[in-house]
Amino acid sequence: MCTTCGCGTDEVKLEGGSAGHRHVHGDEHVHADGTRHSHEHGHDPAHEHSHEAGEGHGHSHAPGISATRRVQIEQDILSKNNAYAHENRQLLAGQGIFALNLVSGPGSGKTTLLCKTITMLGGLPVAVIEGDQQTSQDAERIRATGAPAVQINTGKGCHLDAHMVGHAMSRLALKDDSLLMIENVGNLVCPAAFDLGEAHKVVILSVTEGEDKPIKYPDMFRAASVMLLNKIDLLPHLDFDVEAALAYARRVNPQIRVIQLSAIRGQGMDEWLQFLRDGLASAVAAKQETVDSLRQRIAQLEAQLASAPAQG
Amino acid sequence: MHEMSLAEGVLQLIEDAARQQAFAKVRTVWLEIGQLSGVEPEAMAFCFDAVTRGSIAQGARLEIIRLPGTGWCMACARTVPMAEVFGECPACGGHQMQVTGGTEMRVKELEVT
Numbered sequence: 001m002c003t004t005c006g007c008g009t010d011e012v013k014l015e016g017g018s019a020g021h022r023h024v025h026g027d028e029h030v031h032a033d034g035t036r037h038s039h040e041h042g043h044d045p046a047h048e049h050s051h052e053a054g055e056g057h058g059h060s061h062a063p064g065i066s067a068t069r070r071v072q073i074e075q076d077i078l079s080k081n082n083a084y085a086h087e088n089r090q091l092l093a094g095q096g097i098f099a100l101n102l103v104s105g106p107g108s109g110k111t112t113l114l115c116k117t118i119t120m121l122g123g124l125p126v127a128v129i130e131g132d133q134q135t136s137q138d139a140e141r142i143r144a145t146g147a148p149a150v151q152i153n154t155g156k157g158c159h160l161d162a163h164m165v166g167h168a169m170s171r172l173a174l175k176d177d178s179l180l181m182i183e184n185v186g187n188l189v190c191p192a193a194f195d196l197g198e199a200h201k202v203v204i205l206s207v208t209e210g211e212d213k214p215i216k217y218p219d220m221f222r223a224a225s226v227m228l229l230n231k232i233d234l235l236p237h238l239d240f241d242v243e244a245a246l247a248y249a250r251r252v253n254p255q256i257r258v259i260q261l262s263a264i265r266g267q268g269m270d271e272w273l274q275f276l277r278d279g280l281a282s283a284v285a286a287k288q289e290t291v292d293s294l295r296q297r298i299a300q301l302e303a304q305l306a307s308a309p310a311q312g
Numbered sequence: 313m314h315e316m317s318l319a320e321g322v323l324q325l326i327e328d329a330a331r332q333q334a335f336a337k338v339r340t341v342w343l344e345i346g347q348l349s350g351v352e353p354e355a356m357a358f359c360f361d362a363v364t365r366g367s368i369a370q371g372a373r374l375e376i377i378r379l380p381g382t383g384w385c386m387a388c389a390r391t392v393p394m395a396e397v398f399g400e401c402p403a404c405g406g407h408q409m410q411v412t413g414g415t416e417m418r419v420k421e422l423e424v425t
Contacts, residue, residue: 073325073326073420073421076416076418077318077321077322077418078318079321079325158317218396218398219350222397250407252398254409254410
């Protein structure tokens with residue numbers, strides 16, 4: 001593992017080349033040769049609040065004799081990941097991209113849902129980041145729909161982190177005013193804690209699973225703002241209690257928005273597609289607002305410059 | 313839940329601090345772990361030992377400070393203790409609860425030489 005930026009060159013593989021990589025965050029570096037190097041990331045807050053404690057007791061000691069001292073850290077364990085997520089979020093906001101982090105257990109129908117979604121959205125630009133421990137089969141399924149996709153293989157890793165996603169984003173050459181769908185590793189536990197820079201986590205529960213999953217895996221259902229209840233076309237054949245599932249989900253997360261759908265048969269897909277279009281429209285509007293306010297500021301500054309008395 | 317990744321995160325913060333503050337050995341690490349963070353202290357201790365092997369924090373004592381879970385009950389309109397993320401309000405028994413504390417996962421302090 002690269003001890004500086006924490007990227008696991010041994011385990012994590014980005015499809016289409018894993019020997020070296022380009023950093024999109026500030027300083028670029030290539031480490032195909034395995035040399036160690038250091039670089040500072042722009043948003044790394046790790047050193048802002050550190051200070052030494054335990055000094056100033058009025059004792060002195062000879063140099064070379066080590067004494068223990070206390071160092072205040074006061075840093076969130078996930079602060080590195082969160083700094084990368086912040087960079088991803090800023091990049092996405094700057095391009096008016098609406099990004100979703102799709103999380104679920106294995107077999108809930110995430111990839112099928114994505115393929116159908118891309119097809120039903122027509123010409124709307126969608127890019128996909130696929131996370132799996134092994135194989136690039138999911139990315140190939142996505143590419144068959146015509147959408148660009150990049151596969152991240154996490155090796156032994158059980159979740160995507162913001163650093164891997166940052167690399168995948170630069171590989172995808174994302175379009176302005178588009179959708180980015182990040183399909184996380186099939187796992188209802190670990191991905192809950194890792195912010196990738198997305199607008200929302202969307203948790204997918206299929207009716208072929210237990211209705212009590214929201215209380216068995218509460219962290220994920222609490223981290224998500226939207227829950228898709230998938231495969232509802234199968235309900236007539238199952239004992240799945242929809243009301244109980246929704247009640248469990250709301251017990252863990254009273255604010256969660258629920259959309260019931262069947263990716264295969266198409267029921268409920270309109271509501272989901274509308275959610276995506278609305279989200280994209282808001283992302284584009286937010287970008288435009290930023291651009292407009294910057295243009296206004298430039299105009300103000302130019303006016304000031306023009307009216308300022310000529311110097312020297 | 314994913315204590316191995318978290319332990320690696322702890323080690324990164326320690327190594328950053330070591331570069332900044334020039335220390336060579338870590339004796340004690342204090343972590344603050346909230347009751348609702350999903351982190352198992354025993355699993356954390358196990359993973360911490362594993363990932364710090366061969367690092368400046370090898371053999372360091374891990375002290376985990378547990379912080380209590382608290383939530384805001386919408387029905388009672390007040391803060392109440394919470395044992396689980398989906399816990400019920402101890403006052404009214406309702407589930408309209410928002411977690412307000414106990415999700416912390418922080419490196420608080422180091423004892424170094």
